Amino acid sequence: MGDATTATTVTQSTGPETTTGGTRLAVMHRTTFYYGGPATQSINTLRLEPRTFPYQKTLSALIRVIPATRLRRFDDLFQNINHHFELPEPHVKLEIESRIRVHNLPLAIPEFALTATGGEDSSDPTVRDRTWPFLQESNRVTQLPDVWRQAVDVTYGLTAVFDKANALMDWIHREFRYEPGSTGVKAHLADSFALRCGVCQDFTHVMLGMCRALGLPARYASGYLYNGPKDSLVGAQASHAWCEVYLPTAGWIGFDPTNNNLADDRYVKIAVGRDYDDVAPVIGSYCGSGHCRMEIRVEVEKI
Secondary structure (H helix, E strand, O other), rough: OEEOOOOEEEOOOOOOOOOOOEEEEEEEEEOOOEEEEEEEEEEEEEEEEEEEEEEEEEEEEEEEEEEEOOEEEEOOOOOEEEEEEEOOOOOOEEEEEEEEEEEOOOOOOOHHHHHOOOOOOOOHHHHHHHHHHHHHOOOOOOOOHHHHHHHHHHOOOOOOHHHHHHHHHHHEEEEEEEEEOOOOOOHHHHHHHOOOOHHHHHHHHHHHHHHHOOOOOOOEEEEOOOOOOOOOOOOOOOEEEEEEEEEOOOOEEEOOOOOOEOOOOEEEEEEEEEEHHHHOOOEEEOOOOOEEEEEEEEEEOOO
């Protein structure tokens, strides 16, 4: 934990940018707030810098805030990298920009992990400690009888954890309609499940609820998605979300119900948690006018 001396913080590179193989991606994420009058006492926490994950190495990360202020960097309970800052003086505009570069390895799941049924890691206490929080209810994902019944029906006859997660992902992709604006940022699993529509955040919450109902550890992953020249993936124009399921002997593997595919080297993971509340990119409060306009711009490119 420490303080940056300016409005910009740069992480120490965890590896050379000349690394061969895999995919290297660069992300620019800019959020701008325009206030209807002078804002004061602005207090904010950011989750915009990724730590290094399996299959993903952070090459560099930079965060810039205008008006200039001091950034305090710390890790939360899920080991996500956070930045905290305060702006006590009046301002009518706040701009937060992050620029990151990552090196992703191709996703490779061992054959024995694809057929694992869930008991392979039962004797390892460290696995139980890591997965226990992601079997519990959370603010946005609670236990619902209808969700449990549907999860049981969708996975009937399947024994492998991977097959169950894949079946749930496929069912959500087929049965739910991607419709921006149909739900709000504070939507609960129950809302999305009843409407059968929403955005990537809603699809992810539904899959979390169905996985946890079956006793499959599942966590919320947030980040970005690279939509290459030949891809037609949904969610590449802004922050993206997907579900990660713990596969015995293999660890956390991402399943994206919005696009019905595994989170491979096109995905840039920033943070993980129990639901959206644990990974929101920008959260904060201020004193001033209730009229505030927010603009978000995200660019993801292959380098």
